[in-house]
Amino acid sequence: MATAVEFTLNGNAVAAIAEPGETLLSVLRNRLGDTSPKAGCLQGTCGACTVLVDGEPVLSCLLLADAAAGRHVETVRGLAQGPQLHPLQEAFMERFAAQCGFCTPGMLMAAKALLDHNRNPTRAEVIEAISGNVCRCTGYLPIIEAILEAARRLSARG
Amino acid sequence: MAKHRGRGVASVNYPIGMNLGGDPSQALVHATPTGKFVVTLSSIDLGQGMKSVTRQLAAETLGVPIEDVHVDTGDSDTGPHCMGSFASRGTHRAGNAVIAAAREAREVLLEVAAEELEVDPRDLELDGRGNVRVKGAPARTISVREVAQAAHFRRGKSISGRGMFLVPPSDVDPETGAMRPVTTYAHACMIVEVEVDDETGEVTVLSIKAAYEIGRALNIGLVEQQLVGGAWMGISHALFETVEPYYPDRAHGPVDFNTYLMPGPGDMCPVEIEIIERPALDGPYGAKGIGEMCATPPIPAIANAIEDAIGVRITEMPFTPEKILRALDAKRAAR
Numbered sequence: 001m002a003t004a005v006e007f008t009l010n011g012n013a014v015a016a017i018a019e020p021g022e023t024l025l026s027v028l029r030n031r032l033g034d035t036s037p038k039a040g041c042l043q044g045t046c047g048a049c050t051v052l053v054d055g056e057p058v059l060s061c062l063l064l065a066d067a068a069a070g071r072h073v074e075t076v077r078g079l080a081q082g083p084q085l086h087p088l089q090e091a092f093m094e095r096f097a098a099q100c101g102f103c104t105p106g107m108l109m110a111a112k113a114l115l116d117h118n119r120n121p122t123r124a125e126v127i128e129a130i131s132g133n134v135c136r137c138t139g140y141l142p143i144i145e146a147i148l149e150a151a152r153r154l155s156a157r158g
Numbered sequence: 159m160a161k162h163r164g165r166g167v168a169s170v171n172y173p174i175g176m177n178l179g180g181d182p183s184q185a186l187v188h189a190t191p192t193g194k195f196v197v198t199l200s201s202i203d204l205g206q207g208m209k210s211v212t213r214q215l216a217a218e219t220l221g222v223p224i225e226d227v228h229v230d231t232g233d234s235d236t237g238p239h240c241m242g243s244f245a246s247r248g249t250h251r252a253g254n255a256v257i258a259a260a261r262e263a264r265e266v267l268l269e270v271a272a273e274e275l276e277v278d279p280r281d282l283e284l285d286g287r288g289n290v291r292v293k294g295a296p297a298r299t300i301s302v303r304e305v306a307q308a309a310h311f312r313r314g315k316s317i318s319g320r321g322m323f324l325v326p327p328s329d330v331d332p333e334t335g336a337m338r339p340v341t342t343y344a345h346a347c348m349i350v351e352v353e354v355d356d357e358t359g360e361v362t363v364l365s366i367k368a369a370y371e372i373g374r375a376l377n378i379g380l381v382e383q384q385l386v387g388g389a390w391m392g393i394s395h396a397l398f399e400t401v402e403p404y405y406p407d408r409a410h411g412p413v414d415f416n417t418y419l420m421p422g423p424g425d426m427c428p429v430e431i432e433i434i435e436r437p438a439l440d441g442p443y444g445a446k447g448i449g450e451m452c453a454t455p456p457i458p459a460i461a462n463a464i465e466d467a468i469g470v471r472i473t474e475m476p477f478t479p480e481k482i483l484r485a486l487d488a489k490r491a492a493r
Contacts, residue, residue: 045415096383100205139390140423
């Protein structure tokens with residue numbers, strides 16, 4: 001039987017009807033219209049659907065929507081504050097850290113989870129943080145550089 | 159048992175676009191009533207930057223700010239014809255068509271501006287900031303927006319242009335049968351350093367250094383990005399990617415991102431690239447194309463580096479640990 005799921009999405013209270021077994025990714029994309037998390041492999045191996053749940057990176061294609069009830073969900077759509085892009089988004093743009101863009105939302109959220117916990121990550125920590133996210137275009141180097149650049153800007157702000 | 163280092167070189171002589179001529183692309187440019195410009199194309203942007211480069215080429219040719227150019231590559235069913243985004247042809251073929259279309263639109267723009275200012279169109283120039291002015295008389299000026307409105311609502315003119323690029327089909331030499339395969343070549347040379355573990359057969363790429371001669375680099379950020387991404391793809395083709403089964407048979411072959419192997423962010427070596435610009439005679443503002451060539455040289459360079467390191471020649475991609483170890487066994491047996 002379909003059930004109502006309520007949680008916080010990028011700071012706003014939301015509610016949706018979810019079918020039994022429906023994933024958080026499906027609820028976000030198909031019921032709440034937030035298509036920023038991407039549906040890639042749908043088996044938890046590509047990372048394109050990465051969102052934050054209570055600040056931790058989660059593969060939303062594997063998480064049942066019910067499991068998000070009452071929790072705080074963040075997606076790329078909530079990253080920018082009005083016209084003000086998040087430092088990660090700025091750095092990704094400036095460093096050409098995207099080509100086709102399909103992995104970018106997942107990369108951004110995996111990177112945000114890292115920087116929220118650690119403002120001064122090492123290169124190895126950045127690599128570890130995005131090692132669950134597959135990119136076919138960039139060769140990863142511009143993404144790693146962009147995350148390190150965003151970390152520098154965030155820590156300069158204090 | 160030891161780790162061996164080796165160095166390999168590969169060079170590329172890369173033809174731009176489809177061989178033997180033809181290979182057409184078209185573009186249309188038109189002004190809106192507010193003096194913005196739309197370029198309509200069927201050349202699809204799949205992340206390689208077709209739209210960015212098109213905006214740059216159209217803005218440069220028209221003489222208007224890049225912010226005033228919009229690119230519509232929405233639908234290859236209804237758009238002007240293009241052979242497609244492949245063969246590293248987008249910038250060269252579609253780019254030339256965009257320039258031709260923008261030139262024709264610019265002529266109409268200047269004609270209408272000349273009528274409005276009551277001067278000869280040959281005395282007019284664009285300032286690149288959205289205005290048409292009389293050469294040597296900067297006070298005599300009219301905005302592109304005003305020109306567009308005059309064209310639409312008073313002069314009854316369409317500020318628009320058609321662009322077509324077609325490489326002349328190659329003749330056949332009756333004596334030799336020779337044809338001219340292509341008009342423009344890009345070039346590259348790459349040096350790769352590897353480390354080969356003769357116990358596990360594992361190959362690690364330590365560094366990639368390359369020089370690319372690509373004509374004019376229209377957008378240096380996009381060029382560097384593609385060259386780095388291509389280096390990764392080349393490593394991936396050389397060492398990882400295959401749909402062949404590993405063990406024991408095809409049913410155990412790769413079926414998903416868990417089993418279809420590719421290098422992750424931690425497997426990527428430093429990539430150092432020099433870009434050499436030698437404008438192509440028939441390229442859009444001298445540009446060639448880089449698309450596919452950026453993924454090719456790592457493969458032979460890595461094969462050569464492996465041979466340099468351990469003295470065996472691997473001739474089949476990918477150069478897996480199994481193939482390395484079997485080749486080492488064969489070498490030892492031959493002694």
